[in-house]
Amino acid sequence: MRQRSIPPIGPLAVTFVSLTLAFYFLFSAIQGDYGILRRAAYQAEADGLQRQLSTLQSSISQLENKTLRLSDHYLDLDLLDQQARDVLGFIRPDEIAIQ
Amino acid sequence: MSYQDQRDLIHASQGFVAALDQSGGSTAKALAAYGVDSEAFSSDAEMFDMIHAMRSRIVQSPDFTGAKVLGAILFEDTMDREFGGQPAPQYLWQQRGVVPFLKVDKGLQDTAEDVQLLKPMPDLDALLRRAAALGVFGTKMRSVIHGANPTGITKIVAQQFEIGAQIIAQGLIPILEPEISITISNKAEAENLLRDTILTHLDALPADQTVMLKVTLPETANLYSRLSQHQRVLSVVALSGGYSRAEANARLSQNSKMIASFSRALTEGLSAQQSDAEFDQTLAQTIDEIYRASIVG
Numbered sequence: 001m002r003q004r005s006i007p008p009i010g011p012l013a014v015t016f017v018s019l020t021l022a023f024y025f026l027f028s029a030i031q032g033d034y035g036i037l038r039r040a041a042y043q044a045e046a047d048g049l050q051r052q053l054s055t056l057q058s059s060i061s062q063l064e065n066k067t068l069r070l071s072d073h074y075l076d077l078d079l080l081d082q083q084a085r086d087v088l089g090f091i092r093p094d095e096i097a098i099q
Numbered sequence: 100m101s102y103q104d105q106r107d108l109i110h111a112s113q114g115f116v117a118a119l120d121q122s123g124g125s126t127a128k129a130l131a132a133y134g135v136d137s138e139a140f141s142s143d144a145e146m147f148d149m150i151h152a153m154r155s156r157i158v159q160s161p162d163f164t165g166a167k168v169l170g171a172i173l174f175e176d177t178m179d180r181e182f183g184g185q186p187a188p189q190y191l192w193q194q195r196g197v198v199p200f201l202k203v204d205k206g207l208q209d210t211a212e213d214v215q216l217l218k219p220m221p222d223l224d225a226l227l228r229r230a231a232a233l234g235v236f237g238t239k240m241r242s243v244i245h246g247a248n249p250t251g252i253t254k255i256v257a258q259q260f261e262i263g264a265q266i267i268a269q270g271l272i273p274i275l276e277p278e279i280s281i282t283i284s285n286k287a288e289a290e291n292l293l294r295d296t297i298l299t300h301l302d303a304l305p306a307d308q309t310v311m312l313k314v315t316l317p318e319t320a321n322l323y324s325r326l327s328q329h330q331r332v333l334s335v336v337a338l339s340g341g342y343s344r345a346e347a348n349a350r351l352s353q354n355s356k357m358i359a360s361f362s363r364a365l366t367e368g369l370s371a372q373q374s375d376a377e378f379d380q381t382l383a384q385t386i387d388e389i390y391r392a393s394i395v396g
């Protein structure tokens with residue numbers, strides 16, 4: 001008597017679960033919170049913040065430079081003259097300001 | 100002593116160029132640091148008279164001579180005043196052997212292309228004629244570089260040389276001062292661009308014209324040696340631009356044929372209450388310290 005063939009449920013299930021997991025992990029690897037796309041976004045954000053940091057650091061060092069050069073014990077007269085004009089609007093008695 | 104003596108003294112570069120002045124902006128503060136508080140004067144005019152008295156005391160101090168102080172950069176207010184009964188520039192040269200310079204710039208424009216150009220100076224010729232008549236030898240004008248931007252550096256150097264030609268036409272020697280900010284990240288690159296651009300302009304100068312240059316102490320030692328050796332350059336003056344005195348002296352010693360030019364007033368440690376002996380000794384110390392740093396290079 002011929003045995004009726006029982007469909008190989010086990011392997012099919014394993015294959016299905018494997019494929020599902022593989023697809024899930026593939027999808028997560030690309031779209032997930034820790035995926036490639038999100039990593040690229042984080043990297044771009046990090047680059048932007050790095051640029052912002054170096055800009056801020058540059059302006060801090062410029063301000064520190066100006067502070068030093070306008071202090072009592074250093075007092076750079078050229079810078080003082082420039083700042084007196086730019087910030088305080090000072091001009092010399094024989095000058096005329098044209099707005 | 101003649102005009103040629105002045106040129107020879109500056110060219111020999113054995114000393115430093117001092118800033119003698121106090122800008123209007125901080126005169127009260129400078130007087131306070133000098134020990135004269137605000138009750139001592141009741142008007143601006145009195146305040147400026149007192150600051151001028153301090154300057155007079157400095158220039159008449161025994162050690163304030165051409166032996167160490169090659170030149171002194173004056174603001175217009177001081178040029179119009181007197182020391183020892185003589186116009187200030189003439190007194191400085193004839194009595195002290197110090198070459199007088201005049202700061203002629205009137206402030207800076209806003210930053211564009213990483214540079215700040217000079218503001219227009221419409222009455223420059225009249226000022227120069229007055230200065231020459233009072234015995235001023237040269238002038239100084241400062242503009243600032245904030246980045247290694249070829250277009251900006253080309254413009255800033257062109258403006259300095261263009262106004263420099265105007266100054267030479269009135270018989271004075273211009274100190275061209277394109278300052279490079281010491282806080283920028285690409286300072287070395289900006290310095291290379293500046294040196295090459297200046298060389299181009301120097302080569303184009305007529306044979307009878309001479310300039311002086313004032314530049315920030317460079318990252319590379321002797322970067323500007325080709326400028327100080329150029330036939331059209333009387334002398335190259337170094338500005339510290341914010342480096343501490345120790346670092347400025349260290350950098351200066353690595354650069355030969357560069358005169359120190361401190362925009363810092365010589366008033367550090369001086370006070371109205373000091374006796375003449377104490378005053379002269381303190382000033383002598385300051386002058387000697389800067390002089391030694393200047394001739395080390």
